[in-house]
Amino acid sequence: MKVFQSSTQQRLLGCLAASCLFLFVTIGASHAAMKIQEIKSPGGIKAWLVEDHSLPLIAMKFSFRGGSAHDTDEKSGLANMLSALLDEGAGQLDSQAFQTKMEDIAAKLSFNAGQDYFYGQLQTLSRNKQEAFDLLKLALTKPRFDQVPVDRIRSQILLGIKRSKNNPNSVAGLAWSKLAFGNHPYARSSSGDETTVNNIKQADLSDLTTRLFTKDTLTISVVGDIDPETLGATLDNIFGSLAEKSGMTQTEEVEVNPEFRRQVIEMDIPQSVIQFGHKGLKRDDKDFIPAYILNYVLGGGGFASRLYNEVREKRGLVYSIYSYLHPLDKTGLFMGGAATKNERVGETLKIIDQELKRIANEGVSKKELTDAKTYLTGSYPLRFDSNSKIASQMLGIQMEDLGLDYVVKRNDMIEAVTLKDLKRIAKELIKPGNLIVTVVGKPVGVKSIPAGS
Numbered sequence: 364m365k366v367f368q369s370s371t372q373q374r375l376l377g378c379l380a381a382s383c384l385f386l387f388v389t390i391g392a393s394h395a396a397m398k399i400q401e402i403k404s405p406g407g408i409k410a411w412l413v414e415d416h417s418l419p420l421i422a423m424k425f426s427f428r429g430g431s432a433h434d435t436d437e438k439s440g441l442a443n444m445l446s447a448l449l450d451e452g453a454g455q456l457d458s459q460a461f462q463t464k465m466e467d468i469a470a471k472l473s474f475n476a477g478q479d480y481f482y483g484q485l486q487t488l489s490r491n492k493q494e495a496f497d498l499l500k501l502a503l504t505k506p507r508f509d510q511v512p513v514d515r516i517r518s519q520i521l522l523g524i525k526r527s528k529n530n531p532n533s534v535a536g537l538a539w540s541k542l543a544f545g546n547h548p549y550a551r552s553s554s555g556d557e558t559t560v561n562n563i564k565q566a567d568l569s570d571l572t573t574r575l576f577t578k579d580t581l582t583i584s585v586v587g588d589i590d591p592e593t594l595g596a597t598l599d600n601i602f603g604s605l606a607e608k609s610g611m612t613q614t615e616e617v618e619v620n621p622e623f624r625r626q627v628i629e630m631d632i633p634q635s636v637i638q639f640g641h642k643g644l645k646r647d648d649k650d651f652i653p654a655y656i657l658n659y660v661l662g663g664g665g666f667a668s669r670l671y672n673e674v675r676e677k678r679g680l681v682y683s684i685y686s687y688l689h690p691l692d693k694t695g696l697f698m699g700g701a702a703t704k705n706e707r708v709g710e711t712l713k714i715i716d717q718e719l720k721r722i723a724n725e726g727v728s729k730k731e732l733t734d735a736k737t738y739l740t741g742s743y744p745l746r747f748d749s750n751s752k753i754a755s756q757m758l759g760i761q762m763e764d765l766g767l768d769y770v771v772k773r774n775d776m777i778e779a780v781t782l783k784d785l786k787r788i789a790k791e792l793i794k795p796g797n798l799i800v801t802v803v804g805k806p807v808g809v810k811s812i813p814a815g816s
Contacts, residue, residue, distance in 0.1 A: 398413065398414070399757065399767055399770070400412045401767060402594055404596070404598040404603075406598070406603045408603065410598055411767075412586070412594055413757070414587075414588075414589070414590060415587050416588050418587075418588065419489040419490060420489060420588060421488075421492055421586070421588055422484070422585070422587055422751045422754045423484065423486075423499075423754065424482070424484045424584050424585075424751075424755055424757075424758045425482070425483050425582060425583040425758070426482045426762060427481045427575050427581055427582075428479065429479075430553070431477070432479055432549055432693075433611050433612060434548070434555070437562055438559050438562050438567060439551045439556070440520065440554050440555020441563055442476035442481060442553070442571065444520060444555075445481075445575075446474040446475050446476040446481065447474075447516045448512060448568060449474050449483075450465070450473070451516065452512060453501035453505050453507055454507075456501070458507075458509065461501075461502075465495075465498060468488070468495055469487075469488055469491065470486065470488075471485070471486040474502075476553060477553075478548075478691060479614075480762065483503075484751075485499050486750075486751065489587065489588035489589065492589065497600075500600060503572070503576050503601070503602070504605070513565060517560060520555075521560055521561075524555070527554070531635075531636040531803040532638075532700075534630065534636075535628070535802070535803045536801075538638075538801040538803070539638045539639075539801045542624060542626060542799050543620055543640070543696075547617040548614055574610030575611060576605050578606070579607060579608050579609055581605070582758060582762050583602075584758040586750040586754045614692070614693055617693050619640075619694060622814040623812070623816075624812050624813060624815075624816070625802065625809075627803075627806060629804075630803050632804050634702055634703060634705060635708045635803060635809075636701075636804060638698070638801045639698070639798050639800045639801075640697055642696065643697035643698070644688065645690045645694070651690070652776050652777060653780045653784045654688060654792055655739075656732070656785065657727065657785050657793075658686055659739060660722070661718070663685065664738065668685075669718050670684045670685070670699070670701075673717075674701065680707050680711045681703040681707075682702045683700075684700070684701040684715075685701075686698065686700075701715070705804050705806050705807050716798075719795040722793055723789050725786075725789075732781075732785060739777050740777055756770070
């Protein structure tokens with residue numbers, strides 16, 4: 364992605380943290396300073412807005428439902444390729460002219476294709492907002508897909524695919540997904556492969572923009588130096604000409620394969636990369652908040668987590684170890700990873716298994732729960748210390764349909780979780796016998812285990 368910043372913008376962005384200090388403090392106390400407004404344009408387009416006139420900056424983030432999981436098998440990587448080409452010329456502006464215009468007004472525009480959603484973001488100085496918004500409109504409604512930039516981006520993607528084959532983390536992740544999801548689109552790389560990327564034509568890119576960029580799946584958040592009336596007119600200007608209904612096909616629900624297995628993929632490297640996981644929770648599950656706290660104690664809390672203390676601090680087995688919850692549209696995952704010397708992979712896997720069984724059987728201690736609550740509630744304001752972060756948080760809250768008041772309720776929901784809740788969810792969520800494990804490297808004494816063994 365292309366990013367241009369003038370020295371003026373860099374100075375303003377550097378001042379942003381100071382401008383948000385009051386927001387940081389009041390969020391920690393009462394959330395009162397950050398007023399989220401739900402805006403509806405004259406044309407019916409909705410967005411969430413936080414006005415902040417302390418600096419002349421505007422951050423807009425938005426999403427459409429439809430990402431790499433919606434690509435066809437024959438042309439997987441299409442959404443990813445589209446995300447790299449939308450700022451490579453639009454309307455009357457070729458690639459160089461478009462990029463020069465963005466640089467001249469000190470704006471940042473980028474796009475990204477996730478598995479379930481396609482994301483965009485724009486940051487601009489408020490004095491240049493109209494020009495920046497017009498460029499965004501052109502990118503969404505009149506992308507050019509000229510042959511030269513298409514060929515250049517295709518070459519970059521193919522180079523990335525080639526490099527990923529020698530990246531142990533990428534290899535472990537893709538192998539894990541294939542074991543977990545079989546033939547479901549979640550099993551594919553979002554970048555595609557050499558064959559599918561070469562299958563993508565300019566007409567495919569144009570067709571995807573028509574099917575993907577539609578009003579019915581559009582979610583928008585805006586933070587900064589703009590008022591509701593101006594934003595309403597802006598929303599109609601940028602998004603008003605998009606089609607009403609999505610033309611994207613729906614992906615099917617998928618269950619993670621529950622059978623334990625381990626796949627060892629040999630790679631001549633001095634340390635092995637481990638990825639492990641099994642079925643988790645979707646974001647709308649009533650137990651997601653307790654599970655989030657549980658995972659913090661287990662492996663999501665960095666230096667404070669059990670996995671870090673037991674595997675790294677006490678035994679010095681790994682360079683890194685972690686776990687996390689990964690909710691997707693069509694399934695939920697509990698995931699983790701580690702990296703260690705080849706001769707220590709077996710012992711590392713044994714301790715991971717022991718810790719998963721221990722937390723599943725015993726839950727967590729009162730001190731662990733208290734410490735987790737203290738950190739998770741206390742660190743929450745850090746997610747709101749810049750306009751861009753605030754916009755990201757608002758976008759996620761909207762997409763997950765958590766409600767306009769989620770920012771106010773979130774810490775109270777964490778405080779309400781009990782030891783009994785965590786003991787129950789630990790037994791329900793953590794299933795060491797269902798763990799799928801991939802190991803990439805030359806692990807000593809560690810072999811593949813087929814499903815059902």
